[in-house]
Amino acid sequence: MYVSAKVATEKCIGCKICLSTCPEPNVFVYIKEEKKVQINEGRCKGCGLCVTVCPKQALSIGS
Ligand code: SF4
Ligand code: SF4
Secondary structure: OOOOEEEOOOOOOOOOHHHHHOOOOOOEEEEOOOOEEEEOOOOOOOOOHHHHHOOOOOEEEOO
8 A cells, every 4th residue: 555645736736747747657637627636546656756846835645
């Protein structure tokens, strides 16, 4: 079991940097209508890369 990254949706500006940074396939899903990303938690390996690149500090791992 990996600890998944989470999105603070209210902070996300939909820039998709996380989406292109994540090394795992199909973890981030871009929701066009909302212009925000969601995380498929079952696919996240908890590597933490996305947390370091988000310009809005919208991503976190753990509590
Ligand atoms: S923690 Fe790693 S695997 Fe999980 S969403 Fe972020 S970049 Fe992808
Ligand atoms: S990098 Fe941050 S602000 Fe940009 S889409 Fe991902 S979660 Fe949203």
